[in-house]
Amino acid sequence: MTSSTGAGAKAVVLLSGGLDSATTLAIAKDRQFDCFALSINYGQRHESELNAARNVANAIGVADHKIISVDLSAFGGSALTDPSIAVPAGKNSGGIPITYVPARNTIMLSLALAWAETLGCRDIFIGVNAVDYSGYPDCRPEYIQAFEKMANLATKTAIEGNKLTIHTPLIDLPKKDIIKTGIALGVDYRLTISCYQADEAGRACGICDSCRIRREGFAAAGIVDITRYKT
Amino acid sequence: MTSSTGAGAKAVVLLSGGLDSATTLAIAKDRQFDCFALSINYGQRHESELNAARNVANAIGVADHKIISVDLSAFGGSALTDPSIAVPAGKNSGGIPITYVPARNTIMLSLALAWAETLGCRDIFIGVNAVDYSGYPDCRPEYIQAFEKMANLATKTAIEGNKLTIHTPLIDLPKKDIIKTGIALGVDYRLTISCYQADEAGRACGICDSCRIRREGFAAAGIVDITRYKT
Numbered sequence: 001m002t003s004s005t006g007a008g009a010k011a012v013v014l015l016s017g018g019l020d021s022a023t024t025l026a027i028a029k030d031r032q033f034d035c036f037a038l039s040i041n042y043g044q045r046h047e048s049e050l051n052a053a054r055n056v057a058n059a060i061g062v063a064d065h066k067i068i069s070v071d072l073s074a075f076g077g078s079a080l081t082d083p084s085i086a087v088p089a090g091k092n093s094g095g096i097p098i099t100y101v102p103a104r105n106t107i108m109l110s111l112a113l114a115w116a117e118t119l120g121c122r123d124i125f126i127g128v129n130a131v132d133y134s135g136y137p138d139c140r141p142e143y144i145q146a147f148e149k150m151a152n153l154a155t156k157t158a159i160e161g162n163k164l165t166i167h168t169p170l171i172d173l174p175k176k177d178i179i180k181t182g183i184a185l186g187v188d189y190r191l192t193i194s195c196y197q198a199d200e201a202g203r204a205c206g207i208c209d210s211c212r213i214r215r216e217g218f219a220a221a222g223i224v225d226i227t228r229y230k231t
Numbered sequence: 232m233t234s235s236t237g238a239g240a241k242a243v244v245l246l247s248g249g250l251d252s253a254t255t256l257a258i259a260k261d262r263q264f265d266c267f268a269l270s271i272n273y274g275q276r277h278e279s280e281l282n283a284a285r286n287v288a289n290a291i292g293v294a295d296h297k298i299i300s301v302d303l304s305a306f307g308g309s310a311l312t313d314p315s316i317a318v319p320a321g322k323n324s325g326g327i328p329i330t331y332v333p334a335r336n337t338i339m340l341s342l343a344l345a346w347a348e349t350l351g352c353r354d355i356f357i358g359v360n361a362v363d364y365s366g367y368p369d370c371r372p373e374y375i376q377a378f379e380k381m382a383n384l385a386t387k388t389a390i391e392g393n394k395l396t397i398h399t400p401l402i403d404l405p406k407k408d409i410i411k412t413g414i415a416l417g418v419d420y421r422l423t424i425s426c427y428q429a430d431e432a433g434r435a436c437g438i439c440d441s442c443r444i445r446r447e448g449f450a451a452a453g454i455v456d457i458t459r460y461k462t
Binding site for chain 1: 297299302305306307332333334335337338342346349368369374377378384385387389
């Protein structure tokens with residue numbers, strides 16, 4: 001969770017196609033890491049998120065971009081993977097919302113760990129955020145610290161004495177500061193999708209919790225929100 | 232890592248189709264857990280391992296059996312997923328062998344965690360073994376403890392106060408004792424496959440490190456080895 005400079009070292013960057021992960025990739029590049037972007041097709045409702053990830057990877061520039069499929073919809077239990085559960089409109093009323101995908105960050109970080117090991121790289125970036133987030137347990141600093149500790153016992157890389165670091169450059173930033181950081185680094189947020197139920201053309205619903213947080217972030221940052229909303 | 236009794240509670244049991252995981256499933260059943268078997272198709276060289284998992288799940292009896300695909304061969308780096316890397320014959324000569332699949336147990340446990348959460352279950356079984364194993368970092372007790380700690384920070388289940396336990400009933404057993412335990416519980420080891428390069432008919436090569444450990448285990452247990460070997 002340090003903010004060291006990469007100086008050309010390889011890093012795996014988890015890239016969802018959303019605002020936060022695009023900013024995280026831009027930060028990793030700015031810190032001079034040679035970036036390997038990893039997107040997970042976990043059975044999301046729509047593919048537009050993965051298209052956004054492709055466009056963001058191309059725009060920012062990466063050494064490689066892999067999309068790995070793992071069908072979390074087989075387990076159900078989330079509005080993001082189970083078509084029979086509706087995505088709620090408006091602000092989450094407290095507690096852990098139905099849009100939470102069980103163990104998603106753990107699975108995504110585990111896959112990043114596998115790729116990091118085959119690349120011989122010691123740095124993984126993930127755009128989790130514990131401020132303007134939606135109440136997900138796997139976005140908290142204590143969770144990331146525990147994952148990093150586990151990862152350093154799990155792998156050949158670690159056994160051989162190369163400590164692995166999970167970088168979370170956004171973890172304590174309000175959404176407005178994430179947006180300001182990304183704008184300063186030249187991120188084109190038109191390419192990103194935050195919406196839980198964007199349509200095939202990549203247009204956002206404008207009413208889900210993720211859209212709400214994004215809208216408020218642009219407003220608080222004093223930056224015009226160029227997101228394409230359906231409503 | 233406790234040995235509590237399930238008394239009808241649900242448990243997710245990782246089931247590879249090998250000797251260890253079949254024994255682990257039998258132990259979980261014996262402890263009165265209602266077992267949900269999970270197999271991972273991670274791009275292994277052969278499908279016979281997954282067929283073995285299906286047969287073992289049917290023979291021992293489970294509430295459900297899911298096979299989840301995640302293509303780890305996309306990352307390469309292991310003889311078990313990369314056809315261009317040969318599986319070595321004979322005993323591993325020290326260090327971490329080329330059959331090690333990067334972050335495999337972390338990925339499998341993460342998927343088990345996701346299913347456990349949607350089932351509302353607090354128990355996961357995995358047949359890792361730190362005695363007669365092949366030098367894999369993610370089979371050691373300190374790794375399992377770190378995963379359990381991370382898992383208890385990662386999930387809704389844990390946040391709501393239901394502690395999750397990773398059960399490793401084989402972790403300190405020599406192979407001969409694993410086999411004796413399974414035989415006592417009625418496991419039909421003919422259904423299992425340990426070989427790293429079994430053929431489509433499920434016959435073992437008889438010469439890889441995993442075959443060697445299995446052969447020596449049956450011999451040490453004083454039990455006739457009914458494994459179908461090609462050689």
